[in-house]
Amino acid sequence: MNNVIEAYRQAASASLDTAESLPFESYHQPDVYQLEADRIFSNDWVFVCAEQELANPGDYYALSLAGEAIAIIRGEDGQLRVMSNNCRHRGTPLLDEGFGKLQKNIVCPYHAWTYNDQGELKGVPFPGNTPVDKASHCLPRFHIESWLGLVFVNLADNPRSLAERLGHIGDYTAIFEPETFDRCSQPDTDNWQANWKLVMENGMESYHLFKVHKQTLETITPTKTSFYVTGSAEWTLTAGEIKGYSGSLMKWLMGSYPEAWNHYMLISVPPSMIAILDKESLSWLCVLPQGPDETRVRSGYLSSKSSGKESKSSKSFTQAFFAEDKVICERVQRGMSSRKGKGGKLVEMERIIVDFHQFLASRLFGSDTDNPFSSEHTHLFKK
Numbered sequence: 180m181n182n183v184i185e186a187y188r189q190a191a192s193a194s195l196d197t198a199e200s201l202p203f204e205s206y207h208q209p210d211v212y213q214l215e216a217d218r219i220f221s222n223d224w225v226f227v228c229a230e231q232e233l234a235n236p237g238d239y240y241a242l243s244l245a246g247e248a249i250a251i252i253r254g255e256d257g258q259l260r261v262m263s264n265n266c267r268h269r270g271t272p273l274l275d276e277g278f279g280k281l282q283k284n285i286v287c288p289y290h291a292w293t294y295n296d297q298g299e300l301k302g303v304p305f306p307g308n309t310p311v312d313k314a315s316h317c318l319p320r321f322h323i324e325s326w327l328g329l330v331f332v333n334l335a336d337n338p339r340s341l342a343e344r345l346g347h348i349g350d351y352t353a354i355f356e357p358e359t360f361d362r363c364s365q366p367d368t369d370n371w372q373a374n375w376k377l378v379m380e381n382g383m384e385s386y387h388l389f390k391v392h393k394q395t396l397e398t399i400t401p402t403k404t405s406f407y408v409t410g411s412a413e414w415t416l417t418a419g420e421i422k423g424y425s426g427s428l429m430k431w432l433m434g435s436y437p438e439a440w441n442h443y444m445l446i447s448v449p450p451s452m453i454a455i456l457d458k459e460s461l462s463w464l465c466v467l468p469q470g471p472d473e474t475r476v477r478s479g480y481l482s483s484k485s486s487g488k489e490s491k492s493s494k495s496f497t498q499a500f501f502a503e504d505k506v507i508c509e510r511v512q513r514g515m516s517s518r519k520g521k522g523g524k525l526v527e528m529e530r531i532i533v534d535f536h537q538f539l540a541s542r543l544f545g546s547d548t549d550n551p552f553s554s555e556h557t558h559l560f561k562k
């Protein structure tokens with residue numbers, strides 16, 4: 180094992196009392212990136228988009244996940260499927276990357292082998308006297324499941340179910356009634372010049388709000404009111420107060436759970452999902468590595484039709500604090516190229532980052548992880 184990877188293993192395996200930030204090289208070294216692609220993004224449930232982005236038959240999303248070209252397609256039968264996006268003839272990528280709508284079939288741009296929306300080979304032009312067994316030339320399928328209207332895919336052969344992966348997380352999200360959110364915003368997509376782990380760490384911790392987001396998030400969700408709820412290497416929930424949440428007293432008097440009316444909950448499900456849940460919406464962040472120092476960051480939100488969310492002002496507010504996050508993440512990435520620099524202590528408010536590091540250590544190195552931890556606030560959110 181090379182030195183960087185061994186230092187990465189040791190740092191990621193630490194518990195809160197000894198935890199420090201990861202070795203800088205782990206944020207840009209190609210060997211580390213390849214290991215993460217192989218053992219995490221090719222082998223775990225990865226959040227990729229919102230279900231409503233693929234609402235209609237024929238809607239597709241083609242992307243590269245850990246170097247694998249895949250296409251998520253809503254079939255004519257209404258089912259979402261994920262399949263290889265490489266032609267079974269000579270491997271040409273079939274659909275262009277991004278979102279689109281099928282013109283009935285998938286036609287390879289090279290020799291026009293043609294597949295239906297389920298990946299079954301339907302046509303082979305000019306085969307001559309060569310028999311091509313269509314049934315054995317279908318596009319390979321992968322696993323796909325949804326949670327809270329969000330789509331996860333898994334490239335592993337026989338993964339455990341998403342429900343098993345998520346365990347009892349739903350016991351804590353239920354009081355916000357996220358299943359009632361049926362409206363999907365137009366998501367934003369951007370590429371940040373930063374390693375995916377920096378983007379995840381930044382997205383999950385509330386420690387930086389008072390400094391990086393002084394004029395934006397801090398005015399509504401101050402750092403000092405944030406707290407850890409419960410979590411482990413698998414997923415973590417933190418929460419905080421929402422200042423000036425209108426109607427909270429009224430709702431409380433009507434018998435709803437008070438915490439749901441004046442708190443947000445932050446959900447971290449590594450490797451790619453961070454979401455902020457409150458009583459009106461679920462704002463999601465999807466983090467997909469594009470290379471050791473480049474990450475595709477997509478954000479959007481789901482809300483209930485009645486909440487009137489996605490006003491222009493909430494959209495520009497979100498864009499304002501994402502711009503702040505992009506600047507700080509790209510700045511930290513530049514710091515990671517230092518050869519003499521060394522990461523320091525993670526403070527109590529960064530326990531969620533320690534959970535994330537333990538996730539990395541468990542997936543990459545099979546390291547033992549700490550037992551799930553619950554704070555004294557946990558009961559407030561349990562239904």
Ligand code: FES
Pocket residue numbers: 266267268269270271287288289290291292
């Ligand atoms: S590579 Fe697709 S038809 Fe030839």
Ligand SMILES: [Fe+2]
Pocket residue numbers: 381382387391392500504
């Ligand atoms: Fe931030």
